[in-house]
Amino acid sequence: MSVLEITGLRKSFPQGSGVIEVLGGVNLSVGQGEFVSLLGPSGSGKSTLLGLVGGLEQPDAGEIRIGGEPAGSKPGPAAYMPQQAALLPWRTVQGNIELALRISGRSKPEARELAVEGLQRLGLERYARAYPHVLSGGMQQRISFLRALLSPQPLMLLDEPFGALDALTRQEMQQWLLSLWEQDRRSVLFVTHSIEEALMLSDRIVVLSASPAVVVRELQVTFPRPRSEKLWSEPRFGELKAELYAALRSLEKSV
Amino acid sequence: MASMRAVWPPLLVLALLLLIWEAAVRLWNVEPWLLPAPSRIMLDAWEARERLAGHTLATLRLTLLGFAGGTAAGFALAALLHLLPVLRSGVYPLLLLSQNVPLIALGPLLVVMLGFGLLPKLLLVMLVCFFPVCIAMLGGLGGSDPALDRYLRMIGAGRWRRFVSLELPGSVTHLFSGLKLAASYSVTSAVVAEWIGSDKGIGIFILLSSKGFKTSLVFAGVVIVVLLSLLLFAAVSGTERLALRWRPRKEGAA
Numbered sequence: 256m257s258v259l260e261i262t263g264l265r266k267s268f269p270q271g272s273g274v275i276e277v278l279g280g281v282n283l284s285v286g287q288g289e290f291v292s293l294l295g296p297s298g299s300g301k302s303t304l305l306g307l308v309g310g311l312e313q314p315d316a317g318e319i320r321i322g323g324e325p326a327g328s329k330p331g332p333a334a335y336m337p338q339q340a341a342l343l344p345w346r347t348v349q350g351n352i353e354l355a356l357r358i359s360g361r362s363k364p365e366a367r368e369l370a371v372e373g374l375q376r377l378g379l380e381r382y383a384r385a386y387p388h389v390l391s392g393g394m395q396q397r398i399s400f401l402r403a404l405l406s407p408q409p410l411m412l413l414d415e416p417f418g419a420l421d422a423l424t425r426q427e428m429q430q431w432l433l434s435l436w437e438q439d440r441r442s443v444l445f446v447t448h449s450i451e452e453a454l455m456l457s458d459r460i461v462v463l464s465a466s467p468a469v470v471v472r473e474l475q476v477t478f479p480r481p482r483s484e485k486l487w488s489e490p491r492f493g494e495l496k497a498e499l500y501a502a503l504r505s506l507e508k509s510v
Numbered sequence: 511m512a513s514m515r516a517v518w519p520p521l522l523v524l525a526l527l528l529l530i531w532e533a534a535v536r537l538w539n540v541e542p543w544l545l546p547a548p549s550r551i552m553l554d555a556w557e558a559r560e561r562l563a564g565h566t567l568a569t570l571r572l573t574l575l576g577f578a579g580g581t582a583a584g585f586a587l588a589a590l591l592h593l594l595p596v597l598r599s600g601v602y603p604l605l606l607l608s609q610n611v612p613l614i615a616l617g618p619l620l621v622v623m624l625g626f627g628l629l630p631k632l633l634l635v636m637l638v639c640f641f642p643v644c645i646a647m648l649g650g651l652g653g654s655d656p657a658l659d660r661y662l663r664m665i666g667a668g669r670w671r672r673f674v675s676l677e678l679p680g681s682v683t684h685l686f687s688g689l690k691l692a693a694s695y696s697v698t699s700a701v702v703a704e705w706i707g708s709d710k711g712i713g714i715f716i717l718l719s720s721k722g723f724k725t726s727l728v729f730a731g732v733v734i735v736v737l738l739s740l741l742l743f744a745a746v747s748g749t750e751r752l753a754l755r756w757r758p759r760k761e762g763a764a
Contacts, residue, residue, distance in 0.1 A: 309664040331666015341661035345679045345756045354675060358667045388758045406665065 256323065258410045258442040259285040259308065264317035266303055277303045279467030280317065285410065288440040292453035294499065295463030296506060301446045305412050308333060321410060331359060334406035338415040340395035342387035348398050349374065349383040355402045373405045393424040400432060413445045417452065429455055430484065437481050450499045454492060455482065462499065464506050472502050546726035555730035562715065566734055569712040573700040573738065576635025581692050583636065584643030592651040593673065605644065613637050614699070617706040631703035638699040639692035646688030650681025686750040693742040697735055
């Protein structure tokens with residue numbers, strides 16, 4: 256059974272005197288333990304889609320089911336990692352993680368224990384008492400990822416988590432995330448506009464068109480795991496990259 | 511250390527001004543009821559120290575009660591209006607308008623309605639302290655980072671949780687800027703409230719001294735009002751520094 260099942264999803268927003276259709280009937284699913292990337296041009300409604308999955312807004316048409324239950328039926332249906340680390344500046348690293356765990360229903364002592372354990376497991380315990388502003392962008396995203404990883408929901412939504420990082424840090428973070436994810440294989444919906452990132456991380460890539468967004472292409476990525484940067488030099492990697500690039504280019508031309 | 515260095519120049523200028531004042535009064539033999547020398551003011555104040563202390567305590571009590579009550583009410587109303595947007599849309603414009611009412615002018619009205627007891631004076635000080643805190647808090651509560659708000663909603667944080675964990679801590683800076691304004695106004699408003707109807711307090715002391723041409727004691731009263739204001743302001747600033755220790759140090763902050 257799919258952890259996330261989206262069928263015929265439509266959403267429009269009023270803009271000026273008219274209405275702008277952002278999602279034009281999107282179908283998408285994420286299976287148990289599957290890493291799915293959502294690839295699309297900027298402004299293709301990827302964040303809107305995540306907002307609908309998180310239950311922040313209601314779709315105009317279509318259905319979202321998370322673990323079989325309709326979205327919006329309970330708050331916080333998925334673990335979430337946004338583009339900006341979204342760490343509360345007045346809470347320490349550990350305090351931020353504890354808050355997220357408290358919101359997901361853990362008791363105070365449980366949240367503390369899990370946060371301490373998690374920080375230790377990832378070798379980040381020396382940052383436990385630091386405030387977010389003293390951390391680098393990459394380190395803030397590590398904390399943000401750990402926070403999502405420790406949340407109990409089976410589905411993780413990652414919204415361009417490395418979009419604001421420089422190229423080198425970004426590659427480092429991809430490898431780091433890959434190594435962690437391959438340990439316990441949560442179901443992931445990963446939003447990105449980087450083709451290489453999607454290829455490196457995913458089991459399957461779903462390409463969205465510009466708005467109104469529909470799924471224009473789906474691609475299985477069958478590289479064996481665990482994966483490493485060596486993938487970059489494989490001919491198949493280059494082929495898929497060219498294929499996806501062409502798909503995205505044709506979208507831009509049709510706009 | 512930087513703050514200590516910043517304190518010395520104004521203190522030096524102040525001492526110099528006092529010296530010129532003292533010298534001028536002695537040189538031209540100015541009548542003490544017109545302009546007493548600083549030394550005379552200190553001597554007279556020392557002689558009247560017991561009366562002065564009593565009046566100071568009364569004013570301090572009125573100020574602190576009014577400050578605490580007014581700022582608490584301002585805080586509570588801001589929170590209420592923030593959590594109930596329907597109420598906010600109706601009340602907030604009136605709140606802004608009401609800032610144009612000269613509160614001091616309400617004094618006599620309050621006395622008519624509430625008599626000569628502590629209540630009308632307390633109410634006046636409370637009103638003065640209420641507005642800056644309420645307005646500043648409303649600004650702070652409504653100004654939280656949308657990215658943080660979206661994150662918290664995505665992971666399932668309810669309204670109350672976002673209020674307590676995001677909006678309240680995010681408005682602490684605003685709260686303190688409101689509190690500092692309230693602190694600066696509160697002593698002055700207490701003194702004016704005492705003029706309207708009271709038998710003790712620095713306000714009354716100043717009024718009586720001036721009627722009796724004891725100008726040196728008027729000065730002494732003014733100095734005490736200034737000192738009380740500074741003290742309250744310093745207490746608020748000190749608390750702020752404790753509350754905001756998480757904040758990144760600003761480069762070259764004065």
